[in-house]
Amino acid sequence: MPTPRANTTDLPPVAVLVPAAPKDLPGLDVCLSSVLRHCRNPISGVHVVAQAVPPSITALDRRIAWLDEPRCAPGTSEISAVLSAAGRDPANASWYFQQLVKLRCFDLLPRDTPDHVLVVDADTAFLRDVTFVDAEGRSLLSYGYPLYWRPGTRQHQLPPRHSALDAAARLVPDWHPVDAYSGMHHHVVFDRAILTDLAHRARQAHPGPFWRAFLATADPEKWTGASEYVLYRHFASRRFPHRVRERHLHGVDVIQADDPTGFGLPEVVRAARGSSLDVVGCHRFRHYAERLATMDYIPETLRQRGTVAPVPLLLRLHRGMLTISRASRPLAL
Numbered sequence: 001m002p003t004p005r006a007n008t009t010d011l012p013p014v015a016v017l018v019p020a021a022p023k024d025l026p027g028l029d030v031c032l033s034s035v036l037r038h039c040r041n042p043i044s045g046v047h048v049v050a051q052a053v054p055p056s057i058t059a060l061d062r063r064i065a066w067l068d069e070p071r072c073a074p075g076t077s078e079i080s081a082v083l084s085a086a087g088r089d090p091a092n093a094s095w096y097f098q099q100l101v102k103l104r105c106f107d108l109l110p111r112d113t114p115d116h117v118l119v120v121d122a123d124t125a126f127l128r129d130v131t132f133v134d135a136e137g138r139s140l141l142s143y144g145y146p147l148y149w150r151p152g153t154r155q156h157q158l159p160p161r162h163s164a165l166d167a168a169a170r171l172v173p174d175w176h177p178v179d180a181y182s183g184m185h186h187h188v189v190f191d192r193a194i195l196t197d198l199a200h201r202a203r204q205a206h207p208g209p210f211w212r213a214f215l216a217t218a219d220p221e222k223w224t225g226a227s228e229y230v231l232y233r234h235f236a237s238r239r240f241p242h243r244v245r246e247r248h249l250h251g252v253d254v255i256q257a258d259d260p261t262g263f264g265l266p267e268v269v270r271a272a273r274g275s276s277l278d279v280v281g282c283h284r285f286r287h288y289a290e291r292l293a294t295m296d297y298i299p300e301t302l303r304q305r306g307t308v309a310p311v312p313l314l315l316r317l318h319r320g321m322l323t324i325s326r327a328s329r330p331l332a333l
Helices: 022-038 076-085 090-103 163-171 192-205 210-217 228-239 265-272 288-294 300-305
Strands: 014-019 043-050 064-068 116-120 124-126 139-142 187-191 244-247 251-257 279-285 313-318 321-326
Touching: 014 022, 014 090, 022 043, 022 116, 022 124, 022 265, 076 090, 076 210, 090 210, 090 228, 124 265, 139 187, 139 228, 163 210, 163 228, 187 192, 187 228, 192 210, 192 228, 228 244, 251 265, 251 288, 265 279
Parallel strands: 014 043, 014 116, 043 064, 139 244, 251 279
Antiparallel strands: 116 187, 124 279, 251 313, 313 321
16 A cells, blocks of 8 residues: 655645546556655545446555446447537547546536546556645646647747647637647646636537537547647636646656557556656557647657657656657666
């Protein structure tokens, strides 16, 4: 069982939400153990959203509870039906499902949930103690990856086109990016007041359920036609600057095709031992080549040079600087 930290009593509590697809289960214990060990805020509960969770997972800590996917309406079948009715590819319904679970966290979790929910992707692990809400109640948001990948520099710029930016602007009136960082670093802290205001503005502009508006405004031509991280981080920073602080975390992510012979989160965590990294991730994507080919944040020069190709890639993010290399065994982090 992860050892609780003693230096958390002066910080606000958080609930933790971890959406987990079947492919994430082999490394889920690593993810959960890292959050329990390294989150400096008191944790009221850890809620794992999944089709099923092995008993060994909930046995890790009494605060871990399984939230069955069918209880998180709309489910993937309903999302798939909406996408199909609109003439869009229903194959990525699960991608939108996990985004909507995050954005609807305060509707899905118990009524006594704290006013801050730490959402963590199941293929992510923290390696150092991290504060997510400070003593003044401000959420600490990661700048995350640049919206336009320019390796080897901290001078980033907005891309000429970005589907997540366009989708957010369609969903929420007067939504604008505040800088050239995405906010995507595989975790986020949602503030109840901020997320409630965001959803309210979206519902005023798009009558009906928030989730339908989110789907309707996503880019129909892209596999990743919207981003919950981009949407929330820029909205929070622009509309509620007094309730958030922003920071860079030193991280490494391995991205690859969904292949059981590929890298796993435990392997990446082992390789990172003794490093200065704050967080690591190991992500397997269905339709990996298609995603890379259509991602707006990859400049064409990187594609032409083969820097970004459908092979396992190691992305390092340090104080806003991105480096990209091919991931190969043995991993050297």
